[in-house]
Every structure is written in C-alpha cells, then in structure tokens.
Amino acid sequence: MASATTDQPLRTTPLRVWAGGRLHDDPEQAVVAVTDHGLVVGDGVFEALKVTAAGPFALRRHLERLDRSAASLGLPPADHGVIRDAVAQLLEGQQVELGKIRITYTAGRGPLGSGAAYGPQTLVVALDAAEAPAPSxxxxxxxxxxxxxxxxxxxxxxxxxxxxxxxxxxxxxxxxxxxxxxxxxxxxxxxxxxxxxxxxxxxxxxxxxxxxxxxxxxxxxxxxxxxxxxxxxxxxxxxxxxxxxxxxxxxxxxxxxxxxxxxxxxxxxxxxxxxxxxxxxxxxxx
The missing domain is CATH 3.20.10.10 (D-amino Acid Aminotransferase, subunit A, domain 2)
Incomplete structure (x- = not known):
C-alpha cells in the first residue's frame, strides 16, 4: 500500500484485517477454515490493545502475554516479527485517534472435536475503531x-x-x-x-x-x-x-x-x- 502524500489526506477505515499472510482491504475477504480449532472449540488465544495517533501501546507486553497464554494451551510462540509487520501494514496511511488492535492466534485446522489440532497455526490481526471510555x-x-x-x-x-x-x-x-x-x-x-x-x-x-x-x-x-x-x-x-x-x-x-x-x-x-x-x-x- 502506498504511503499517504500531502495532497492525499489520510483516510480512516473502520475495520482492517490482516490474515493469511496479507492485508485485506475488504474484511469480508479475510477467511479461516471452518475446521479451524479456534472456531470449532475455542482452541486459541488473543490480545487486544489500544492504538492512538502516537501508535500502539505496550505491544511488547501484549505479545509476551500472548506467548504465555499460547504456552498454557500447548501452542508454540507466535512470530512477533510477523505480528509487528502486520500491525505496521494495518496502520499505514491510517489516521487513528483511538482504535483497537486485536491479535488472534489459534491452533489451526483440527478435528470437529476436542482432539489435537493438525495446524499450522492461524494468525489474524485486525484494526478497528474504539470509543473513549466514559468518565465513570x-x-x-x-x-x-x-x-x-x-x-x-x-x-x-x-x-x-x-x-x-x-x-x-x-x-x-x-x-x-x-x-x-x-x-x-x-x-x-x-x-x-x-x-x-x-x-x-x-x-x-x-x-x-x-x-x-x-x-x-x-x-x-x-x-x-x-x-x-x-x-x-x-x-x-x-x-x-x-x-x-x-x-x-x-x-x-x-x-x-x-x-x-x-x-x-x-x-x-x-x-x-x-x-x-x-x-x-x-x-x-x-
């Protein structure tokens, strides 16, 4: 995706999705297999973090916790470099006053039951708008x-x-x-x-x-x-x-x-x- 220029104002997209190793301009194009164990039995982990005009907050801590959660489910660590690159692609050319990045990491394809997943693991990273919290x-x-x-x-x-x-x-x-x-x-x-x-x-x-x-x-x-x-x-x-x-x-x-x-x-x-x-x-x- 080309970077925004001074004569082309930054655009704000309500929802952007990175999945299957690439960015999808249309979120409906981002799909996972119906046999994905994250869908079938909830065999996966996720993180949700705040992003502002300054950038994503505490991404390192969220990625470290993602790995701790993954280890609890017997999943290997996620590739932090791939996730960081996905986050950068999602944010490129976007004007985000307040948003949310969600990282979802599942065991991948598996049986239609609680048996072990076959893999490989599935990774989805999404950017969405967020509302400011109420004062109380x-x-x-x-x-x-x-x-x-x-x-x-x-x-x-x-x-x-x-x-x-x-x-x-x-x-x-x-x-x-x-x-x-x-x-x-x-x-x-x-x-x-x-x-x-x-x-x-x-x-x-x-x-x-x-x-x-x-x-x-x-x-x-x-x-x-x-x-x-x-x-x-x-x-x-x-x-x-x-x-x-x-x-x-x-x-x-x-x-x-x-x-x-x-x-x-x-x-x-x-x-x-x-x-x-x-x-x-x-x-x-x-």
Whole structure:
C-alpha cells in the first residue's frame, strides 16, 4: 500500500484485517477454515490493545502475554516479527485517534472435536475503531463464579463464551461490566477488566492466585503506584471508599455504582489515573 502524500489526506477505515499472510482491504475477504480449532472449540488465544495517533501501546507486553497464554494451551510462540509487520501494514496511511488492535492466534485446522489440532497455526490481526471510555461506570456482581483452579484461569483464551454471558447479564442491568467472585467467594475480575478498591486511602486489588488475568494496565498500575494485592470479599469491596477498573481500553476508570452501592468522589482513583496517563503518554513501550 502506498504511503499517504500531502495532497492525499489520510483516510480512516473502520475495520482492517490482516490474515493469511496479507492485508485485506475488504474484511469480508479475510477467511479461516471452518475446521479451524479456534472456531470449532475455542482452541486459541488473543490480545487486544489500544492504538492512538502516537501508535500502539505496550505491544511488547501484549505479545509476551500472548506467548504465555499460547504456552498454557500447548501452542508454540507466535512470530512477533510477523505480528509487528502486520500491525505496521494495518496502520499505514491510517489516521487513528483511538482504535483497537486485536491479535488472534489459534491452533489451526483440527478435528470437529476436542482432539489435537493438525495446524499450522492461524494468525489474524485486525484494526478497528474504539470509543473513549466514559468518565465513570456502573458494574454489577455476576451470578456465576470464576474457577481459579481451571485450566484456563489467567489465560486470555478465545473460549470467551462465559465472558459473553456475564457481560450480557451486566448490560441487561444497565452496567458496562460484570464482576465475578471465584469459588472461594473472593473477588476475582470482570469480563474484560481488573478491579481495584480503595480502603482507608490504600489501593487494593485481588492477587492473580484469585484467578484474575494479569492485565497489562493492571501490571503497569502495580509498577507505577503503591498497590496491595490480597483477597477481598464482596462485602469488603462494596464497603470501599472508591472502586475502579483497569483495562487496555478503559485505562483507569472510576466506578460510581456497584449493584445498589454508590460511590462519590474518587481522589485516589484520580491520582492513579493521572499517573497512568502521564507515564503511558511518555512511553509507548513501558
């Protein structure tokens, strides 16, 4: 694809897809086999990261987590060079104020069942527009638990039907996120976010042993601010002074209502959000 020139303004494309080793101007042309194990049984992993006019954020960390998730499913590491080249092709000539890059990596072709895939692995990289997060949000407690001892605990797998169901439950109740407890009754995570609470001025978040995904934004908040990791009961969390969510597209987002509990001012959350905004703007690969 030719680079944009000064007499040809940059164009914004809602959805662009790289698959099968090449860029597809028409996303409908990008296909995978009906026997792909990512489709048949969810045998795959993925990453979703924010992209702005400055470029993709924390791509290295996302690729490293992609490999950790792949290893959990017995898949070989993805080719980071190929993915980076795909990202560059997707972004070439595009004017992206706020977007999302999704990297999907599956076991490839396999049987119509849970037996081992034949391969080779499938790689799809897509660029889409994204909406800025609301200043604050509403969450609900999910009626289902997260199994912190399961084979997919902490894995960003394409087996996402459970999260789809929880998020639908939250949406039906006017919330943007459903928060799950684990089998021990401790707070775990949201469908696509990590959760933090502020207790007497101290920021606390569930440990990864509770079953939560090691979110990239979560990791950076832990590195850049003072956070305690420990188990939290639902009662303790609902009694917090402040609650906030983190994710690659939410960044640091205050919660103003959780079930029937409302939260007012959030000075500690605001301070964490400022630190994250400043540090992330200063370095695209922290």
């Amino acid at each position: 949000t509403v969450v609900v407690t999910a009626p289902w638990t997260r199994n912190e001892h399961g084979a997919l605990a902490g894995v960003k797998s394409t087996s996402y039907a459970e999260n789809v169901r929880v998020l639908a439950h939250a949406t039906e109740r006017g919330a943007s996120e459903g928060l799950m407890l684990n089998t021990a009754g401790h707070l775990c995570e949201g469908t696509g976010s990590n959760v933090f609470v502020v207790l007497d001025g101290r920021v606390v978040t569930p440990p990864l042993a509770a079953g939560a995904l090691a979110g990239i934004t979560r990791d950076l908040v832990l590195e850049w601010t003072d956070v305690e990791e420990r188990d939290l009961t639902l009662e303790e969390a609902l009694g917090a002074d402040e609650v906030f969510l983190t994710s690659s597209l939410r960044d640091v987002q205050p919660v103003h209502r959780w079930d029937d509990t409302t939260f007012g001012d959030h000075p500690v959350t605001d301070a964490v959000a400022r630190t994250f905004a400043e540090r992330s703007a200063a370095d695209l690969e922290p």
